[in-house]
Each structure stands twice: as C-alpha cells, then as structure tokens.
Amino acid sequence: MNDVPSPIDLRNYDDALEWQITANVKRPWRQDFFGYYTKLIRTQTVDKCQVLELGSGPGFLAQHILSQLFHVEYTAFDFSDAMHRLAQQKLNSAERSRARYLIGNFKEANWKNALAQKYDYIIIHQALHELRHKKYATDFHKAVKTLLNPKGHYLVCDHLCAPDAMKNDQLYMNKQEHLDALKQASFENIKMPLEIEGLCLFEMIME
Template identity: 45%
Template sequence: MPLLDVPSPIDLREMSDARQWAEEAMVKRPWRTEFFAAFADALDAGNAHRVLELGSGPGFLADHLLKALPGIDYVALDFSPAMHQLAAERIGDATHRVRFVERSFREADWVEGLGQFDHVVTNQAVHELRHKRHTRALHEQVRGLLKPGGRYLVCDHFAGDGGMKNDQLYMSIEEQRVALVEAGFARVEPLLLKRGLMLYVASAEH
C-alpha cells in the first residue's frame, strides 16, 4: 500500500491562516529565540555572505539573522505570498537585502535559477514536505546549492520522546541525522536540542 502524504490542517497561503500562525508561533514556543541565536552564531563562525532560507514564513529567523549579521544577503523562499508579506513587514528597512522567492520546495524544480550559497538554513519547515520519506531528496537538492565549504543548518520538530507523536510527518532524531548523511553530507553535527526541536549543521566536506 503506497505511503500517503499527511494533509495540512491549515492553508498558509491564506492571509488569515498565515497571520494566526505568526501570532501564535512565539507564544507557543518562546524558546525559538534560542534557536535563532544558535543559527546566528553558526553563520557568524563561518563564511556567511549569501544565505538561503527554506520555508522562510513570516520572517522571524530572517529578521534575527539580518540584524545579527549585517554583511549577509538573503534569499527567502516560501510558497506563500501571505507569509512573504508578513516577513517584509517584520524585516522593515532591511528588505533591500532580501530577495523573496515564491516557490515550494515540494516541487522538483524549486532549485532552478537560485545560484549558489554559503549557507542554507531552515527552521520548523522540513516537515512541510508532508511526509518524512521526501526529506532525503530535499537534502540532496540543498547540497547541490552549496558553495564549496558551504553549510546547511536544518532545524525541525522530531518524533519520539519529548517530541511529536506523528512518526510519518516527523522523523526521529536519528532519522534526521541519517537522512543528512545519506544525502551526501559527510559531517553532521547536532547544535541544539530543546523542547521538541533539533538543530543540525551539515557540510559535504569533513
């Protein structure tokens, strides 16, 4: 029997759903700010000039990174025009450093024309593939976008103790690590584990 994708209970392309998600995200998980800081520290320790965010949403991570790292240029990729509108409002004066790309990373050709990046980042978005079986293919596409020495910072919910119950939508911590390794990332390191979220940094070079 074929595996079925897990339907989303909301449509983030609709402004009402997008705004509600944005309003509730930090209230439900205020520790997200610790993850934003960990992203910034990792990028600051690397060669971060051109950064791509997958599933950039209402711009929480983008806003933090643009403020923390004034030298970066940012590409924010999201399938929702409503989310891009909210992100532009949040980022404000720094929007001139951001290229907003309305595209879904669930589509096979989402990488076309984006170019190469020093870092690719994603926060609480990989599960929007709507089934964990798609994750390795996404990671392989990301690896192809990285410049030599580039790094991939990926944070998402996990299934299992302390995490989410749906083990079709979400991977276990070990499955997250294995998916990155199988996608060709030679070095995969955990950066932060807290309250159901796991952040890894991965690179294709040892």
C-alpha cells in the same frame, strides 16, 4: 504511504497571520536557535555572504539575522505570498535592500531551479515536515546539497518524533531517521549542536 494533509493553508493570509501570532508564544526557545545561527555566521564569515532560508514563513529569522549581521544578503524562499508579505513588514529599508523573496514550493520536482546561485548558508527551520511525509527528506537534502558553496553550511532544525515531542511518525522523524536521511544524501560529519523541547538542529559543512 500517502502524504499527511496539513490542517491549515499557510497561503491563506488569515492562517499565515494566526501562525505568526502563535509561533513564538508556543515555542519561545526558537530564539535560542536563531541566536545559534547568527553566532555561527558571525564567527565563520566576515565578508559578504549569501544566506538562503527554505520555508521562511513570516520572516522572524530573516529579521533576526539581517538586523544583526550587515554583511548578509538573504534569500527567503516560501510557497506563500501571504507569508512573504508578513515578513517584509518586519524589515527596515536597509534590511529590505539586502533581502529578496522568492515564491516556490519544494514539493515540486524542480523547485530549486528558481534559485540561480549558490549559498554559504542554507537554513530550514521548523519547515522540513512541510514536505508532508518523511519519505521525501533524502531527495530534498540531495537537492539542497547542489545549492551549497564549498565550505557552505547546511542547518536543518525540525520537530522530532518522540514520546515527549511530536507523535506522527509519517510526518516527523526521530534522530536516527534524520541522520539516516542526511547520510543517504551524502552529508558527512553531521553535528547536533542544539536540542530544546522537541526541536533538534542538525549541522553539516560541505567539504
């Protein structure tokens, strides 16, 4: 099975800007997920903590978290320098001092080598399908697991393949396929705390 090509190149500034302009208009309920992540971090961690966002895009989530949680140090990982440029424009100087931006492509075999530490929270929001085929999901989750601290949280939100959601069953997974991929990566006690309009969140905690 071949990878599913992307209709846009998010490394191109104009394409990245168009994505930024339309993302929250198309799916305003993204903010509900952002609120969930922020509340979780606030209630679970009072000391300084490390948050990694994979496929961080134009930085909406980073801005949301850094503006509200002053004990967070944030790593944004994306393959697009254009996205990072858009993201950095959203932060004030104090927020920017707690953020770092790494260029990397999780389609590459050793993508996690650029991340020379472990994290308390790893979030991939609306970017898992950028693997460009669902067959890669299990290996991706296995790699992420090595980056989590003990008791670390892994939060995966992506589009579902469903009659009322996404239709491409090579790029997107249904709920059971998401659960199977996570279980095959040895995650247990998988929760689904939020589902809105075809976006579904899966939450795991390292034992």
